[in-house]
Amino acid sequence: MTIHFDKRVLITGGAGFIGSNFLSYFVRKYPNYHFTCIDKLNYASNFENIADLLQLNNFKFIKLDLSESFETLYSMLVTNFHQMEITDFINFAAESCVDRSLISPLYFTKNNILATQNVLECYRELRNKYSHQYKFNFIHISTDEVYGDINQNTDEQGTLCPTNPYAATKAAIDLIIQSYQYSYNLPITILRPNNVYGPNQYPEKIIPLTIKCLQEQSPIPIHGDGTNKRCYLYISDFLHAIDLIWHSGISTSEIYNIGGDCEIDNNSLVKLICQKVFKTNSVDHTQYIQYVKDRGYNDKEYSINNDKIRQLGWKPVVVLPEGLDMII
Numbered sequence: 001m002t003i004h005f006d007k008r009v010l011i012t013g014g015a016g017f018i019g020s021n022f023l024s025y026f027v028r029k030y031p032n033y034h035f036t037c038i039d040k041l042n043y044a045s046n047f048e049n050i051a052d053l054l055q056l057n058n059f060k061f062i063k064l065d066l067s068e069s070f071e072t073l074y075s076m077l078v079t080n081f082h083q084m085e086i087t088d089f090i091n092f093a094a095e096s097c098v099d100r101s102l103i104s105p106l107y108f109t110k111n112n113i114l115a116t117q118n119v120l121e122c123y124r125e126l127r128n129k130y131s132h133q134y135k136f137n138f139i140h141i142s143t144d145e146v147y148g149d150i151n152q153n154t155d156e157q158g159t160l161c162p163t164n165p166y167a168a169t170k171a172a173i174d175l176i177i178q179s180y181q182y183s184y185n186l187p188i189t190i191l192r193p194n195n196v197y198g199p200n201q202y203p204e205k206i207i208p209l210t211i212k213c214l215q216e217q218s219p220i221p222i223h224g225d226g227t228n229k230r231c232y233l234y235i236s237d238f239l240h241a242i243d244l245i246w247h248s249g250i251s252t253s254e255i256y257n258i259g260g261d262c263e264i265d266n267n268s269l270v271k272l273i274c275q276k277v278f279k280t281n282s283v284d285h286t287q288y289i290q291y292v293k294d295r296g297y298n299d300k301e302y303s304i305n306n307d308k309i310r311q312l313g314w315k316p317v318v319v320l321p322e323g324l325d326m327i328i
């Protein structure tokens with residue numbers, strides 16, 4: 001017996017940090033939706049975060065490298081459309097670590113651009129074939145890093161000026177999406193969040209890395225002099241933003257900056273984490289830091305303007321100390 005679902009959704013990169021938190025929350029929040037997760041399972045994936053969903057009738061997992069399997073993907077999504085009938089796409093899949101992109105820039109280009117463009121091509125063909133019968137939706141997860149080193153409250157019209165290979169792949173994808181919007185009249189929404197943090201984040205990003213180093217009593221490797229600033233967005237606040245935009249009914253091509261309110265420099269962030277881990281404000285955090293060679297170029301800060309998403313009624317709720325309490 002085929003169960004009817006109101007929506008059938010493809011989540012790419014759903015075994016990663018943000019994707020797995022997304023699926024853990026939304027597969028249960030929307031039992032009337034069917035979710036298919038496609039993920040190649042790389043070093044940062046955490047399949048255990050979504051394994052329990054396999055017992056539910058509205059979740060399916062497919063292990064596939066989106067950058068290398070266009071024919072398989074096309075056959076699944078387009079040729080055999082009526083078997084899966086996927087109409088909604090939320091695209092998380094990417095290699096996401098700046099430091100790794102500095103070591104393997106070509107791999108990041110091949111993976112990040114092709115993984116998304118292969119999905120875009122299927123989306124384009126689906127709309128060509130079925131847009132008179134089905135309403136399709138595509139939300140792409142970009143990043144504030146596409147703006148590069150900004151500190152002037154940049155809005156969504158800001159100039160793309162990526163300063164590292166990872167950010168360049170994300171900016172390139174945004175521009176490819178823009179070309180699809182113009183040339184094929186495809187409605188695609190782009191989200192550009194700040195640094196997202198929360199449970200089950202692979203410990204190479206600064207927050208989970210600092211916690212891991214303190215737990216293992218190993219030095220915390222801080223790039224340069226530790227004065228670089230980032231703005232941190234707790235995972236639940238980002239998921240609420242995605243949910244709001246996804247169900248807003250907006251089907252034009254919009255870009256949304258999704259920013260936290262917690263801008264902090266790396267030294268102060270380490271100090272705050274030390275205070276939380278050791279449960280005292282009098283800890284000397286400097287003893288746990290080892291200053292190491294900085295990135296070739298390390299964006300000083302990302303000051304993005306969030307007025308557009310706030311006009312939809314969204315605002316960040318979890319402040320950094322509270323978010324840290326939830327993951328330490």
Ligand SMILES: NC(=O)c1ccc[n+]([C@@H]2O[C@H](COP(=O)([O-])OP(=O)(O)OC[C@H]3O[C@@H](n4cnc5c(N)ncnc54)[C@H](O)[C@@H]3O)[C@@H](O)[C@H]2O)c1
Binds near residue numbers: 194
């Ligand atoms: N974490 C952040 O602070 C942050 C901030 C802004 C934007 N983003 C963006 O959000 C998205 C998710 O980030 P994350 O932190 O969850 O990353 P992550 O590295 O934790 O997870 C990414 C997932 O995508 C999968 N993936 C990568 N390439 C793939 C491919 N070719 N085929 C199939 N699966 C593939 C990986 O296996 C992994 O499970 C990324 O697009 C990233 O650029 C992340």
Ligand SMILES: C[C@H]1O[C@H](OP(=O)(O)OP(=O)(O)OC[C@H]2O[C@@H](n3ccc(=O)[nH]c3=O)[C@H](O)[C@@H]2O)[C@H](O)[C@@H](O)C1=O
Binds near residue numbers: 096099142223230295
């Ligand atoms: C929006 C992007 O956020 C993440 O990229 P980012 O490089 O800002 O995150 P990191 O956690 O890697 O770095 C934050 C900050 O800490 C410094 N740092 C990091 C790791 C380390 O071992 N030592 C450090 O000192 C780093 O230089 C930065 O200043 C996210 O990874 C990305 O996907 C985004 O899109």
